[in-house]
Amino acid sequence: MTVPRVALTVDLVVLTVREQRLSALTWRRDRDPYDGCWSLPGGFIQLDEDLPVAASRLMAERAGLADVRIHLEQLATYGYPDRDPRQRVVSVAYLGLAPDLPASSRAQVLWRAVAELTAERAAFDHRRILRDGVERARAKLEYTSLAAAFCPAEFTVAELRRVYEIVWGTPLDPRNFHRKVTGADRFLVATGRTTTRDGGRPAQLYRRGDAEQLRPPMLRPRS
Amino acid sequence: MTVPRVALTVDLVVLTVREQRLSALTWRRDRDPYDGCWSLPGGFIQLDEDLPVAASRLMAERAGLADVRIHLEQLATYGYPDRDPRQRVVSVAYLGLAPDLPASSRAQVLWRAVAELTAERAAFDHRRILRDGVERARAKLEYTSLAAAFCPAEFTVAELRRVYEIVWGTPLDPRNFHRKVTGADRFLVATGRTTTRDGGRPAQLYRRGDAEQLRPPMLRPRS
DNA sequence: TCAAAAGTGTTAGCGCTACACCCATGA
DNA sequence: TCATGGGTGTAGCGCTAACACTTTTGA
Numbered sequence: 001m002t003v004p005r006v007a008l009t010v011d012l013v014v015l016t017v018r019e020q021r022l023s024a025l026t027w028r029r030d031r032d033p034y035d036g037c038w039s040l041p042g043g044f045i046q047l048d049e050d051l052p053v054a055a056s057r058l059m060a061e062r063a064g065l066a067d068v069r070i071h072l073e074q075l076a077t078y079g080y081p082d083r084d085p086r087q088r089v090v091s092v093a094y095l096g097l098a099p100d101l102p103a104s105s106r107a108q109v110l111w112r113a114v115a116e117l118t119a120e121r122a123a124f125d126h127r128r129i130l131r132d133g134v135e136r137a138r139a140k141l142e143y144t145s146l147a148a149a150f151c152p153a154e155f156t157v158a159e160l161r162r163v164y165e166i167v168w169g170t171p172l173d174p175r176n177f178h179r180k181v182t183g184a185d186r187f188l189v190a191t192g193r194t195t196t197r198d199g200g201r202p203a204q205l206y207r208r209g210d211a212e213q214l215r216p217p218m219l220r221p222r223s
Numbered sequence: 224m225t226v227p228r229v230a231l232t233v234d235l236v237v238l239t240v241r242e243q244r245l246s247a248l249t250w251r252r253d254r255d256p257y258d259g260c261w262s263l264p265g266g267f268i269q270l271d272e273d274l275p276v277a278a279s280r281l282m283a284e285r286a287g288l289a290d291v292r293i294h295l296e297q298l299a300t301y302g303y304p305d306r307d308p309r310q311r312v313v314s315v316a317y318l319g320l321a322p323d324l325p326a327s328s329r330a331q332v333l334w335r336a337v338a339e340l341t342a343e344r345a346a347f348d349h350r351r352i353l354r355d356g357v358e359r360a361r362a363k364l365e366y367t368s369l370a371a372a373f374c375p376a377e378f379t380v381a382e383l384r385r386v387y388e389i390v391w392g393t394p395l396d397p398r399n400f401h402r403k404v405t406g407a408d409r410f411l412v413a414t415g416r417t418t419t420r421d422g423g424r425p426a427q428l429y430r431r432g433d434a435e436q437l438r439p440p441m442l443r444p445r446s
Numbered sequence: 447t448c449a450a451a452a453g454t455g456t457t458a459g460c461g462c463t464a465c466a467c468c469c470a471t472g473a
Numbered sequence: 474t475c476a477t478g479g480g481t482g483t484a485g486c487g488c489t490a491a492c493a494c495t496t497t498t499g500a
Contacts, residue, residue, distance in 0.1 A: 003230045003267050003310075004230070004231075004267060004268070004269060004270045005228035005229060005230055005231075006228060006229065006231050006268075006270070007226045007227070007228055008227075008228075008229050008231070008302075008313060044226050044227060045227070045229075045302075046227065047227045047229070047304070047311055048304050049304065050302065050303040050304060051300065051301075051302040051303070051313075074299055074300065076297055077274065077297065077300045077315050078274075079231075079268075079273065079274040079315070080273040080274070081270070081271050081272065081273060087226075088270055090231060090274075090313075090315075092300050092302070092313075156452090157452080157453090158451075158452075173490070173491075173492085174451085174452080174453090175452090175453070175454080175491090175492080176489070176490065176491080178452075178453060178454090179453090179454085180488095180489090182453095196451090196497090196498060196499075198450095198451070198452090199449090199450055199451060199498080199499075200449085200450040200451025200452060200497075200498060200499080201450080201451055201452040201453075201496060201497040201498050202451095202452080202497065202498060203451075203452055203453090204452085204453095216487095216488070216489095219489095221490095379479090380479080380480090381478075381479075396463075396464075396465090397478085397479080397480090398464090398465085398479090398480070398481080399462075399463065399464080401479075401480060401481090402480090402481085403461095403462090405480095419470090419471060419472075419478095421477090421478065421479090422471085422472075422476090422477055422478060423470080423471065423472085423476085423477040423478025423479060424469060424470040424471055424477080424478060424479040424480075425470065425471060425478095425479075426478080426479055426480090427479085427480095439460095439461070439462090442462090
């Protein structure tokens with residue numbers, strides 16, 4: 001029996017919060033198909049390469065985010081036959097959550113607001129993949145400590161709260177939020193230092209703790 | 224640039240509750256590699272076939288579960304280079320949750336208890352895939368109405384509770400469970416009929432409602 | 447002195463846990 | 474009549490939402 005073979009790519013949904021907006025790393029296509037459209041950074045997998053290794057390699061090569069500790073997890077695999085008009089390509093999407101970093105110096109690689117991207121024409125099924133990644137991120141903020149992956153190494157409770165508010169698109173009560181996250185076991189580690197970079201009374205600076213789960217969860221307010 | 228191509232398979236983690244145990248559908252291998260080991264039912268994807276379509280086809284061809292309404296969702300993709308000793312094979316795993324059905328009439332296809340399978344040698348990385356599927360199912364019972372996918376078309380609250388108890392491996396309080404699931408919006412639809420098949424006072428028969436989320440969630444008791 | 451943001455206290459209400467208790471059947 | 478499981482009531486408690494209030498800074 002002959003076994004059909006397909007081309008396999010890894011595509012990256014890399015999200016961050018910058019300029020008060022949830023943003024994703026995009027690659028501007030400069031050739032057909034989809035010339036001029038945005039796409040997700042990605043590329044073909046090597047024959048001797050594990051999937052997470054390929055994701056890290058492409059994060060460095062295509063996204064310009066080498067040697068940066070970024071949370072990376074597998075999102076889903078997309079493989080309907082006509083998603084690439086040239087040939088059968090199956091794509092394993094990875095979701096990355098990053099602090100607000102300068103991306104690649106290439107003009108082709110840009111952070112762009114998710115709200116804009118979903119209103120624009122995208123290459124292939126990348127709008128769908130982006131939407132799935134955003135929804136995964138929104139859901140995971142509820143019951144994991146991943147929100148801190150959007151923050152720099154040291155951050156205040158208010159900065160962490162802004163991450164939740166921007167990713168979810170809902171305001172949260174600053175006082176209840178503060179009690180909740182500072183009370184959660186191993187979510188935050190106090191550094192002892194303070195900052196006034198947000199104005200007002202000085203705020204404690206925290207680092208990420210080693211908790212992965214958030215129990216009880218921080219539930220999104222329902223509309 | 225030449226694009227490397229890989230063989231792509233779909234593997235199925237099909238779970239059910241039967242004889243008081245969480246069980247999975249297995250395929251007994253009768254050739255090398257891994258001759259005599261259990262494996263997950265699966266097979267190569269066709270070149271013109273979408274991934275969920277391949278999963279449904281293999282559910283019929285390999286698992287003997289054709290034309291059965293079974294919940295099927297993508298689980299994850301496994302692709303480290305040596306997982307198949309013969310050639311590079313990347314596998315997209317799907318998770319299926321089924322009521323207690325007779326599987327294929329082939330002797331090669333068997334329902335087997337998960338507890339036994341994880342103690343035995345499995346083909347390829349199928350033990351790992353099975354474990355991931357079981358963990359996904361356990362987690363989804365908490366915040367979705369998927370437990371009913373393990374039940375026949377009509378079932379009692381106690382039968383639904385047994386699903387939770389067996390999948391999670393923890394006893395639940397029958398009275399609180401009853402209040403919780405009958406109070407949840409659109410989780411269950413009363414048929415008006417009753418049954419005494421479990422002994423004691425007649426129990427209401429229910430059908431699945433159209434709710435997908437369970438809010439608030441049914442949290443596993445913590446040890 | 448004022449505005450702004452950090453952080454604490456307080457209260458009402460909801461949902462969960464634990465268990466007492468009653469109900470309806472088969473044997 | 475008894476055993477068995479179905480189903481309801483209820484008290485206590487932890488968590489949450491809502492918001493009043495105090496603290497500490499920069500301007």
